[in-house]
Amino acid sequence: MKKILINGYLGKMGQSLLGVLNNSKEYELIHSVDINSGSSQNASTNFDDINPSILEKIDCVVDFSNSRGFKASSEFSIKNGIPYVSGSTGYSNEDLENIKKMHSKNKVGIALCSNFSTGAILLAHFGKIASKYYEYAELIESHHEKKLDAPSGTSISIANAVSNAKNKPFIKVRSDVNKIEDTTGNNSAGVNIHSLRLPGVIAKHELIFGAQGENLSIIHNSSDRESFMPGVLIAVDHVIENNEIVIGLEKILGL
Numbered sequence: 001m002k003k004i005l006i007n008g009y010l011g012k013m014g015q016s017l018l019g020v021l022n023n024s025k026e027y028e029l030i031h032s033v034d035i036n037s038g039s040s041q042n043a044s045t046n047f048d049d050i051n052p053s054i055l056e057k058i059d060c061v062v063d064f065s066n067s068r069g070f071k072a073s074s075e076f077s078i079k080n081g082i083p084y085v086s087g088s089t090g091y092s093n094e095d096l097e098n099i100k101k102m103h104s105k106n107k108v109g110i111a112l113c114s115n116f117s118t119g120a121i122l123l124a125h126f127g128k129i130a131s132k133y134y135e136y137a138e139l140i141e142s143h144h145e146k147k148l149d150a151p152s153g154t155s156i157s158i159a160n161a162v163s164n165a166k167n168k169p170f171i172k173v174r175s176d177v178n179k180i181e182d183t184t185g186n187n188s189a190g191v192n193i194h195s196l197r198l199p200g201v202i203a204k205h206e207l208i209f210g211a212q213g214e215n216l217s218i219i220h221n222s223s224d225r226e227s228f229m230p231g232v233l234i235a236v237d238h239v240i241e242n243n244e245i246v247i248g249l250e251k252i253l254g255l
Helices: 012-022 067-079 093-105 118-133 153-164 225-241 249-253
Strands: 002-007 027-033 060-063 084-086 110-112 136-143 192-197 203-211 214-222 245-247
Touching: 002 012, 002 067, 002 225, 012 027, 012 225, 060 067, 060 225, 067 084, 067 093, 084 225, 093 110, 093 245, 110 225, 118 153, 118 203, 118 214, 118 225, 118 249, 136 153, 153 192, 153 203, 214 225, 225 245, 225 249, 245 249
Parallel strands: 002 027, 002 060, 060 084, 084 110, 110 245, 136 192
Antiparallel strands: 136 203, 203 214
16 A cells, blocks of 8 residues: 655645545545644644654655645655645745755755646647647637636646647737727737636636638636546655656656
8 A cells, every 4th residue: 555645635626635535445545634633643734743654654645735835745645655645836946945955955846837737638639630730829728717827837838738739920910909908818828718607617727729611719617626636646656656846747648
C-alpha cells in the first residue's frame, strides 16, 4: 500500500482524494494536514505538528492548498526526501526556483500540475495540432463562482500550449469601438481568454478556432471532481518511481 499525506484535505479536491483513498486497495491515507483542522493522531494544522515517527512511512505528499500551503508542503516534503505532487497554481517563480534549489540537494520526484484532468490535457494536445491550420482562436473557460483566480491556470496552460505550437501569432481581432475594456478578452497567453464564474459549474474549457466558412470547437467539461483523481494517482505513481521535477501532467502522459 502506498501511504499518502494530503495537505489541504478539508478542501473539495482534498476531500475527493480522501474518498478515493478510503476505497482503494493500492493507496491509503497516512496523515492529513489543513490549516482549518484540529490536531489529532491522524491530522494536524501544520507540518511542525506531525509526529516524527510518521515521516519514514510517507510515500508521497499530495498538496491541494494555496500558495502558502504550497510553500510549506513542498519544503517539508523535499527536505525530508518524500516524493511530492501539487495541484496548487498560486506559486510564484521565486517559489519554483526555491523548489529547484531544494531538489538539487535532495533528489526526489516532484510533479507540479495545474490540472489533473486527462481530458483537459488532451484538449490542449488536440489544440496544438489544430493551431497549425487556423489563424484565429478564442478560449472560454468556466468555473464555479467561488474560484479565486481568473483566468484559470488550466486555460493559461492551454493558451500557451496552443500558441507555442504555431509558428506565428494568432490574429487578434480589434473592435473599432471598445465600449468596455477587455470585452474581447485578453491574449497575453497567446490566445484570447474569456472567464465565466457561475454556480452549477465545476470546470469547463472551450477552445474555438475560426476560418472562412467554418469553426472548430474542442470542449472539455468536468462535472465532478472525481474526474481529476485518476490523474492525481498517475502523478503519485510517477514521483514515487522517478526523481526528476515534472511541470504538467501532460509530460507524465507523454504528450
